[in-house]
Each structure stands twice: as structure tokens, then as C-alpha cells.
Amino acid sequence: MPKKQNQHPILYPCGQTRREFTWEMGGGFAGTALTWLLAQEGFFSSNAHAEEKKRPGSPLSPRKPHFAAKAKSCIFLMMNGGPSQVDTFDYKPELRKYAGQSLPPDKKFINSGGRKMGFLTPNWRPFKPGGKSGLLVSDYFPRVREHADKLAVIKSCHTDSHAHGSALVAMNTGSTFIGRPSLGSWMVYGMGTENQNLPGYVVMMDKRGGPISGQPNYSAGFMPSTYQGTLFRPSGNPILDLEGPGYMQQASQREQLDLLARLNREHLKKRSGGSDLAARIDSYELAYRMQAEAPKTVDLTGEKKKTLEAYGVGRKPTDEFGRNCLIARRLVERGVRFVQLYSGGGHLEETWDAHESIEKNHGRHGAEIDQPIDALLTDLEQRGLLESTLVVWAGEFGRMPFSEGKNAPGRNHNPYGFTIWMAGGGVKGGVDYGETDDFGFEAVTDRVHLHDIHATILHLMGLDHELLSYFHQGRKESLTDVHGRVIRDICS
Numbered sequence: 001m002p003k004k005q006n007q008h009p010i011l012y013p014c015g016q017t018r019r020e021f022t023w024e025m026g027g028g029f030a031g032t033a034l035t036w037l038l039a040q041e042g043f044f045s046s047n048a049h050a051e052e053k054k055r056p057g058s059p060l061s062p063r064k065p066h067f068a069a070k071a072k073s074c075i076f077l078m079m080n081g082g083p084s085q086v087d088t089f090d091y092k093p094e095l096r097k098y099a100g101q102s103l104p105p106d107k108k109f110i111n112s113g114g115r116k117m118g119f120l121t122p123n124w125r126p127f128k129p130g131g132k133s134g135l136l137v138s139d140y141f142p143r144v145r146e147h148a149d150k151l152a153v154i155k156s157c158h159t160d161s162h163a164h165g166s167a168l169v170a171m172n173t174g175s176t177f178i179g180r181p182s183l184g185s186w187m188v189y190g191m192g193t194e195n196q197n198l199p200g201y202v203v204m205m206d207k208r209g210g211p212i213s214g215q216p217n218y219s220a221g222f223m224p225s226t227y228q229g230t231l232f233r234p235s236g237n238p239i240l241d242l243e244g245p246g247y248m249q250q251a252s253q254r255e256q257l258d259l260l261a262r263l264n265r266e267h268l269k270k271r272s273g274g275s276d277l278a279a280r281i282d283s284y285e286l287a288y289r290m291q292a293e294a295p296k297t298v299d300l301t302g303e304k305k306k307t308l309e310a311y312g313v314g315r316k317p318t319d320e321f322g323r324n325c326l327i328a329r330r331l332v333e334r335g336v337r338f339v340q341l342y343s344g345g346g347h348l349e350e351t352w353d354a355h356e357s358i359e360k361n362h363g364r365h366g367a368e369i370d371q372p373i374d375a376l377l378t379d380l381e382q383r384g385l386l387e388s389t390l391v392v393w394a395g396e397f398g399r400m401p402f403s404e405g406k407n408a409p410g411r412n413h414n415p416y417g418f419t420i421w422m423a424g425g426g427v428k429g430g431v432d433y434g435e436t437d438d439f440g441f442e443a444v445t446d447r448v449h450l451h452d453i454h455a456t457i458l459h460l461m462g463l464d465h466e467l468l469s470y471f472h473q474g475r476k477e478s479l480t481d482v483h484g485r486v487i488r489d490i491c492s
Contacts (some may be wrong), residue, residue, distance in 0.1 A: 059226045060200050062192040066460025069492075071390040071425025072194070072334035073339070074187065074461060077373065078171075079365075080211055080344035081164070081351025084399035084411050084441035087123050087358050087418040090155045092137045094438040095122040103402055107441055112162040112413040115286060115355065118403030121411070121437060122361045133430025140366035145372035149430040150377060150386075150423045152490035156434025156443035159397050159415045159450045164353065165213035167396035167415065172217040174454055181221035181470070182229065183454060186479045188462045189227050189470065194335030197293035200228035200337045202331055204324045206345030218340065222472045230341065234323045238298045246475055253310050264451035297334060298327055310375040317364070322372035329379050332389050343369050352395060355410040375421060386424045390460050394420035394453070401439040416442035420453065426460040428492050455484035460491065 086092050098120045125139040130148030137145035144151075158480065161167040164174040181189070184201035193200030211217050218229030224311045232238045236468050245491040247392035300308065303326065311320025311326045321343055329337045344351030344365060354361035373393070380386040398418025399411035417436040423429065455465040458479065469476040 008424050012369045019473055041074075058192075058196065059224065060193050060196060060474055061186065062194050064189070066189055066464045066467055067427055067462055069460060069462030070387055071460045071462070072388040073337055074184075074390045074392065074457065075328050075332060075376070075394045076183070076338070076340040077369075077391065078204065078211075078342050079342055079344050079352050079369075079393065079395040080168070080400060081353035082397045082413060082418070083352045083365075083396040084222045084354060084362065084437070085155070085414075085417065086360055086399070086401050087096055087125065087362055088138045088140060088434060089153050089419045090440050091123065091138075091420065092401065092436075092440040095120055095440065098439070103400075103439065103441065107439075109400075109414075109416060109441075110162050113464070115412050116408065117412075118405045118408055120401055121403045121409070124362070125411070128425070129337045131430060135430060140362050141370050141373075142219040143370045146374065147260070147377045147423065149432075150173065150381075150427075151421045151429060152423065152427045153419060153432040153434055154434055154448055154487065154490065155417075155419045155436060156393075156446050157398075157448045157450070157453065159160075159416045160442045161419075162397065162415045164211075164396060164413075164415045166209045167413075167426040169216050169452075170450055171212050171394065171396045173219075173221070174451060174481065178216035178219075179221055180219075180477075181223045181227065181479070182216075182218050182219065183339060183457065184229050184481065185223055185227040186468060187338045187461060187463070189223060190458075190468045191337055191461065193337040193369075195293075198297065198331070198336050200336060201227065202232050202336055203229040203340045204232050204234060204327065204414070205230070208345035208350045209344065209347075210345055212347060221264065223470060227433075229338075230270070232294075232327070234299065234320065234327060236299060237469075238294045241394035251303065259303070261396060267445075269471075270388060276330040293334075297330055300326060307379070310371075310378070312371045317368045317369050321369050323373065325376040326379075329376060329385070330381075332385060333383070334382075353397065355404060356410055357397075357409045357411065359409060361410070380424065388425050390425045390427065390457065391423045392420065392457065393422075398440075401441050422457075422460075422490065426492055428490050429491060434486060446456075446489075451480040451484035454479050455489070456487045459486040 086095060099122050103117060122140065127136040128139050128145065129135065130145035130252050133149050135151060135153060137148060159167055160170055161176045165446060168198045169178055170176045172182045184203075187199035201218070220226070220228035230239065300313065300323070307326070312322035313326060321341070324341045328341055331339050347353070349356055349361055351362065352365055371432070372375040377391065378385065378389070380389055395418065398414040400414045404410045404412060417440060434448055435444060436442060437444050458465045458468065465478060465480045465486075469478045471477070
């Protein structure tokens, strides 16, 4: 009598049968072997940097964009933690009408962190019209409101994650997964930079800390490290360990670097690829050149007293962000391509992550940035730089239109609908784009994904997001991958 077949095969801890496991392991080893063979033939190294090989000179040398554009530099103001759209730039009068009621049951969402859910809550501070356009801006930003006619407010943004770490990485790189080049890296890769004595991509953190996902937010990913963001400190020596040893004269340091570069280049000639070594050579040279230029850039002693006062430098609560905004102006003035400033650092209330209280949180952080942003936009305009500088204000997501429980005036994370704004080079001023529903919960009209945001930023800088690519592991990669559309209604 034949044996009865086992109806319930034994599953191992990997969740597979022994046969399935053996089959997949075999396929995995075959794939690994193929990858090794291709690498030996120079497939990855010769193709990964095909674009680089076509480019003469330094990888940071200025290059022509795909088409003419007004914007030459970008200042990205990152509101770390996720500001509330319904309390800042997306006025929802219906929230007052339905205050105290629950969000309709047909509105499906992920309750980030499993926090308590309260009732629909209207804006905590009044909205008022600004400029000739009459754009409505919250009283958290009375001075930014004065620039309403410069702003293109995009109210229908949505993203792919409700968690800070992955949402921040997504806003910066286009993906919730780490390991991809950031927006600034793509921009410098595509356009180079106009000052070879400073990094093309500068990042200034909040003194309270950086984004919780850390370095992947300004990484070059699979590109050479030449394109990654350089952290700047707002005072003293902007870059740690930048200065050479005190006992070494500049001429001796130059000779040492020349010798090292010569040896490295000889090594590079004999080996295919070698992008990491080439990037290291470039980094050594840039660091040498920056020793004089970078400290001068953050030295504000030559700025007029009136200018320092306008930015709020030297007094609380505006000193830090005001100083960073002023340095950002000085950087783009000197030809730096991409500058990113963080407002909020660390976690929870030290950022815009207003779980406890919108009024307490946004009142605090709004007071820190309102005057500096006002001064930045004014200063750029007066110096004739605003036309060539794109300014972006954004967080990683928005916040829910309801509170977090009884007597809990904070709001939880909301990736379904939030607001950003742009100003400056190539942007129509005094306009808004898209809509959320009556509650400000989700984008419903002219929805804008973060890929669309990135496509638009690149477009305003003269870069086609579909043409700007980097060959990596057998595939042409791009910031927006196969997605993204330019929001042409906000482009001048």
C-alpha cells in the first residue's frame, strides 16, 4: 500500500520547505556568481560612470543644464518633524463648523504610533490675506505673509510614509529606502557648481540635532561621494578638521597633496573603474581649497549691523536660524548650487512634531524662523539674487485635522495631504495650487506626489528629471525613477 503523502510539509524558520530553500539558495548563488563575472569583465565599473567619463574636468565643474532656466541655486528650508498644513498655509473654515466631531468613517488612514484619536479641531491661530494676491497665511508667519506675492503654495502634496525617518529620506531622495542620492546630489551631479573652492552642496543642521534618519538624507547614495552634502557649522570653523596641522606650512601641505595625488592617479591608471579613489582625490583637493574660503563664508563680522538685525542674528529665538539663512545667502552669492537648512532637530517637540500642542510647538518654531525667512527673501530680492535662486519650504509630511484626544491639542502625522511652498527663480508668485478636502485631511484636487515636487524643482533649475540619469548596476537610475510630472501651473 503506497504511503500517504504528507499534506502539511515541514516549514523551516525561513518560512519555506527544504526544497524551496535549496532552490532559491541555488538561484541566489548563481546570481552572485554572475555578478562577480560581470564585475571581472568591468561591466559595472565601466558603465556605472559612463556619464562621468564624458565630462571633461572636475566632477564639480559647472555644466550647462538641459535647457535655459532662471534658477541657478536652490535653498531648501526643511521643517523637520512635519508642520501642520491646516495651521499654516491651508485654511479650512469647515473645521470650525465640524469642530468636536469625528473624521468621517470613509476617510481611511494609518494611525501613526497608535496614538489616541480626538475630534476635528480648527486652526489655532487666525489666517489673514497677504499682498495683492490675498493668499491666506497663518499668524504663525506674519512676516512671511508679507511675501505672499512671491509664493507658490502647493496644498495638495502627499507622500509614501507616515514615519519620520522614512518620510524624511523620501522627501530628500525620492524613496523611503536608504541608499539613494539626495536631491542636492542630483543637482550638483547635473549642473556642477560655480565655486570650486566651496562644496556644491551644503547642509546646515539645527543645533538640537539632525533628522532621525541621519546621513542618508544628504548622501550621494550610489554616486561618488564627491556629490554628497557637506555639513556646515554656523560659527567658527564651518567644517570639523578642515584646517591642516599647525606645524605644516601651506607649501609643504601642497607638495604632500601633489605627491599623494600623483601616486593615486598612477594607481588609477592601472585599474578600471576606481570611482571611489577618484572621488577621494577630488575631496582632498577641495578640502585644501576650502581652508581659506569656507571660514570666510561663515564669518559675519563684515555684514552690516542692519543686515544682522534683519535676520535676527544675536538675539533669541531667531539667532541660530537667522545666522543659517544669512550664511545660505552668502553661499549662493558665492556660487554654491544647493543649500539645505534644517529647522528642528532631535525628536518630538524639539522638531515640528507637534503631538503635545500645536500652539506650543508651532508658536515656538514659527517664532524661530518667521523673521529669518522674511529677511532671506528680502535680502535675495534686494541683491538681485531671488530671480536666480529657488527657495523651497517643506516638511516630510503634514498633520491630521483632528486632535489626539480630550484636552490633547496636538495632531498626529499625516502623509495624505500637506503643504509646501516655493519662491524665487522660475516660480509664479501669489498663486496656490491643488486642494485638500474640506477637513484638510487628504489631497483631492491636482494631487502632487513628492516625485512631482522633485521633478518641478529640477525643472526650475533647468534639468529634465527624465533625462538626468546615472547608470548603476545595469540600470539607468533617476531621482524620480519612472514617476514624476512638472507642476507647470506654478512655473513662470
